[in-house]
Amino acid sequence: MMQNSEGTKSDSDVYLRVEKLKTQFFTSRGIVKALDEVNLNIKKGEIFGLVGESGCGKSVTAQSIMYLVPDPPGRIVSGKIYVGNVNMLIGLDRLAKITIKSETNVKIKRNKRLIKRHNYLLSKIRGDRISMIFQEPTLALNPVLRVGDQISENIMLHLKIEMANAILRREMATRKDYESFVQKVFSIGDKDQRGKEILDWCENYSISDAEELVGNIFLTYQDPETIIKSLEFIVNERKSGTDINRLSRARDYYVYQQKLFEATLKLMEAEANGRQDEIESAKYELNEAKREGGTFLSFRVINIFMRRRIEAPLRDAAKRRVIELLTLVNISEPERAAISYPHELSGGMQQRVMIAMALASSPQMLIADEPTTALDVTTQAQILDLIRNLNRQMGSSVLFITHDLAVIAQMCNRVGVMYAGNIVEEADVNTIFDNPKHPYTIGLLRALPRADRIAGKMVKLDTVAGTVPNLITPPSGCRFHPRCKFKMDICEQKKPELDDLGGGHKVACFLYQEPGGSTQ
Amino acid sequence: MILPSAVDWMELRYFILRRILLLIPTILGLSIFMFILIEAVPKAILVTPYINPHVQIPYIIQEQNALKLLGFNYPPPIAYLFYLDRLFHGDLGLMSMPGYPNSVSAAIIDALPNTIQLTIFASIVSIAIAIPLGTYIGARPNSVADQASRVFSLTGYAIPAFWLALLLQLALGKGTIFGNPFGVLPISGSYNPSLIPYPAPSWFVNGYTDPTHLVIFDSLIHGDIPLFFDALEHIVLPVLTLTYGLLAGILRFMRAGMVDASNQEYVKTARSKGVPEKLVIKKHIRKNAMIPTVTVMGLLVAGLLGGVVLVEYVFSYPGMGYLTTQGILSYQVWLIIGTTLVFGLILVMTNLVVDVVYALTDPRIRY
Secondary structure, eight states, rough: OOOHHHHHHTTEEEEEEEEEEEEEEETEEEEEEEEEEEEEEEEEEEEEEEOOOEEEEEEEHHHHHHOOOOOTTTTEEEEEEEOOOOEEEHHHHEEEEEEEESSSOOOEEEEEEHHHHHHHHHHHTTTTTEEEEOOOOOSSSOOTSSSHHHHHHHHHOHHHHHHHHHHHHHTOOOOHHHHHHHHHHOOOHHHHHHHHHHHHHHHTOOGGGHHHHHHHHHOOOOOOOHHHHHHHHHHHHOOOOOOHHHHHHHHHHHHHHHHHHHHHHHHHHHHHOOHHHHHHHHHHHHHHHHGGGGGGHHHHHHHHHHHHHHHHHHHHHHHHHHHHHHHHHHHHSSSHTTTTTTGGOOOOHHHHHHHHHHHHHHHEEEESSTTOOOTTTTHHHHHHHHHHHHHHHHHHEEEEEEOHHHHHHHHHSEEEEEEETTEEEEHHHHHHSOOOHHHHHHHHHHHHHHHSSTTSSSSOOOOOOOOOOOOOSEEEEEEETTGGOOOOHHHHHHHOEEEEEEEOOOOOGGGSSSSTTTTO | OSOOOOOOHHHHHHHHHHHHHHHHHHHHHHHHHHHHHHHHHHHHHHHGOOOOOOOOOHHHHHHHHHHHHHHSOOOHHHHHHHHHHHHTOOOBBOOOOSOOOHHHHHHHHHHHHHHHHHHHHHHHHHHHHHHHHHHHHEEEEEEEEHHHHHHHHHHHHOHHHHHHHHHHHHBBBBTTTTTTTTEEEOOOOOOOOGGGOGGGGTTTTTTOOOOSHHHHHHHHHOOOHHHHHHHHHHHHHHHHHHHHHHHHEEEEHHHHHHHHHHTSSHHHHHHHTTHHHHHHIIIIIIHHHHHHHHHHHHHHHHHHHHHHHHHHHTOOOSSSHHHHHHHHHTTTTHHHHHHHHEEEEHHHHHHHHHHHHHHHOTSOOOO
């Protein structure tokens, strides 16, 4: 009970919550039970490390969270993935009907209409709230598109409304705006706070390239009148003479699209709950939202033919943001990098571009799937530094997947150890290294050369005997028992639950459980 | 669609220039090969069209004069220079076939536009169908549409063009099967001669000109609408025949390219960015699938030239293929060598275009 109350308390700052995620691959040789009810909680701003041997389901976890498991043959069978407050797997059981006649004979009947709607939901969440950095930057960047276009694609998909608002504010800026801004900055004493305020204001007025200039103005002049004049000059210089009516019409249209999405999401949630009255009211709301679309009929027709013209100011703003992002990830000559193709960049640069792309619309959650495996050691250190700094600056959570324990020790706040599709131990990083509990974790750490343990003498490194089991026919009970030194009878019969030993240190092993007691 | 957002035009211009300069040795090699073919032919046959039996000059003397004119009294390397000189002056030799001009170049100039027209129409139709269709089925591998298209394309590969031409004539041709309700299309020629007061060459005589040598466009230029529609009807069956094979080829490659590209990692990246599924297919997958397709497209269009010879013969369509077969049947050596040379030139040109388009589609190709 005590755990529970703690759980609800920490729930508010959990951003990614994965519940009983089960992913399987339906192959001709049988069903690969790749993930077996994985639970994960990642708090806001934390770096969570996921570690394990290759083939134990780390990457499948990452791909499942993004709903990127290649289908066929893979499918998420059950589970919930809450990103913020939205369940990405909403209505999962109705997307496809799986009838298992035998291990090798599985019929999957897909509901195309619902899958289409689910894809629509995914396209709004992916990239916006959660994004991913892949293992091989060389393969993960599209070879025929310019780097800048690939990054700005993300921005154009998710930040249209914000950009349109900022541009409209800039184009229609009046003396009042400057006055209130100057007053606000004067009222703030703290230097850092001031800088942040200035940055926010510049972003709000789509003149973020002039941030330094504005900061300098506040440093050099004391007289409000002069500052207002100079601000006016700066903003006027950046006005592009965009057609305000057209842009605000476009903005309204994007807002309408967002409303439509929210109404659809509500309907999907209601359908998942299965309550008739909720469904009816959600349907009614959706129809209301759709009716509003009638007023955009003429705009939609124009949008087909003049899309490039209408989106031109947004694309300019996106381009500027691309340069900022590339600077943020320490790419020298960002302007040149933006117009080059992926093959013209080195591996480290490509991974930086990948990171910039993942950060483009400031997602709250970042999944890094072995981001440094394909890079050499010096570049690896730079990329790790970069991810850590960005996590600190932007406050987004990171799910960091690697097989390298040294990287885990360097990067993460909390660690989950994975084995054959299960998380077997979860604790904060110091506990894992100082006080590992699960036999597998202990084995993994023994396999690591340590300066303190082998000082001065030759010590043979331990290995975990055996290999990761074939997941078509996984071992019964605890999946680790065939390799475990401390095997007990119960391990073969029953699957251990992930139990809290106190202080957030969770282990799934019967060694630390009263048999049949605390699992309830 | 194919063009990237911004191409380095300066660099591309150098690339094209270099490719054009590279054409020169290729074409010279082609001409040497043609000359070897000429040398292989007995001289008596080569000079036959140069001898006029109606003139009161002895045959021997005429033959001697012709050999001298063609440079065959010199050793082969010098004779090659004579041949080259004649090529530069647009002289491909003489021929004597009833209903055709005396000069091979004149006959080719009359026939070539028709062949180009057939090839271009067939290419446009098949590309316009194959790319969207290939995109559609490539995004849905193993669906019903995909299986149907597989049957369609394998049939297209298997059926020889000339046999398909005969089948189409039977199925859709006017007057081939009695009472066939679909038999509405003309099966031979490029237009109905009765629509023009004089046979084709007399267009000049009648005050007409034929700036494009193509009945379809000339009739439009002269405002002769009935003739335009008639010529259009005549082109349907040959184009349909050529389209089938080409369409089948491009469709297969487009589908394979789509399936291959959609398994790549960058598609996952695109999805992870929240790109809507439709855009993933159009922007990320199709753009990459186009690369192998464009390469093969050039080869297929060049391969079409082989098919066009037989197809034109079946439809009596007065193009290069028809001209060549007529020449073969009546032993017109200069004509055969001339048309072969022109086919070779077309092939070289197609390759140039393919190289440029390839460079435009795939930025990894550095010029």
